[in-house]
Amino acid sequence: MKTFKLENEPKIESGFRTPNDYFENFSVKMMERLPASEPKVISIFQKRKTLFMMIAAILVLALMIPIIANWSQNKQELDSVALENYITYQSNVNQYDLINELETEDISKIKINVAIEDKAIEDVLAMNSNLENLLLE
């Protein structure tokens, strides 16, 4: 049996053929079948982009309100007048409570020497109607 060798044989064609004028008419037929240019698709988001952006901005601002409010409150400094007024009108701390809190050292710090003449003392005592009570105390 003779061994078949592809390279020794003349080129074997596929044997396929086409109908007459197939390629002559193909491009015309093909061009007619091509789809028309597709209209540009705009998504709902793109169409209402401004509206969506506005809603998003409002939401962000709304969420930031508590943070901003808290931040501005923290910024207020506690001044001494406000503190004094608060203690005077809003708290139950009385004079005696404050005295009890004072240490001997604190008292010595606020101790001041006041030079009062005898005449002045006499005048005060003469003007004070509760002299007897003061003497009893």
Next chain:
Amino acid sequence: MHEEKEFIQQLLDPRTQNEAFQSLILEYQRPLYNHIRNIVLNHDDTDDILQNTFIKIFQNLKNFKGESKLFSWMYRIATNEALNFLKQKSKMSGVTSEIIQNKVLDNLEADIFFDGDEIQLKLQKAIALLPEKQQLVFKMKYFEELKYEQISEILGTSVGGLKASYHIAVKKIEAFVTTN
């Protein structure tokens, strides 16, 4: 390469698109027809697939990145269309694509668009027995006379791998023709 870029620009420009696409069809209709026909064997099926291939090319031109050559990109689309057609056909009829191809081969002698002689018919039968990849490589190299580099770009296989596939395919075909 520069000319191809210019041509792609013409294909994408709505003002020059139709004219450019018509020249693309005229240039590639025969090689792509032969490529598809070698895979599906039947003229009517080839005609449908070729039209679908050009429609896909037209629709996807805007996505063509130019990473590969236009030629290999179009061949890739044509190959995928032809192979998908065979898969769908076998799915619909519930038999393997090999059985369908054998059936087409049996009818080849009666096909009015096949005028092959005995050796041509025997060669087609020998090819049908090869695995899909070897069939593709053999047809593209032997019938379509494409270079290994071109086939490599189309199928995404290394040149070395293609040479090996072709060599094995030739050996199998020679053995078949010798014994039959």
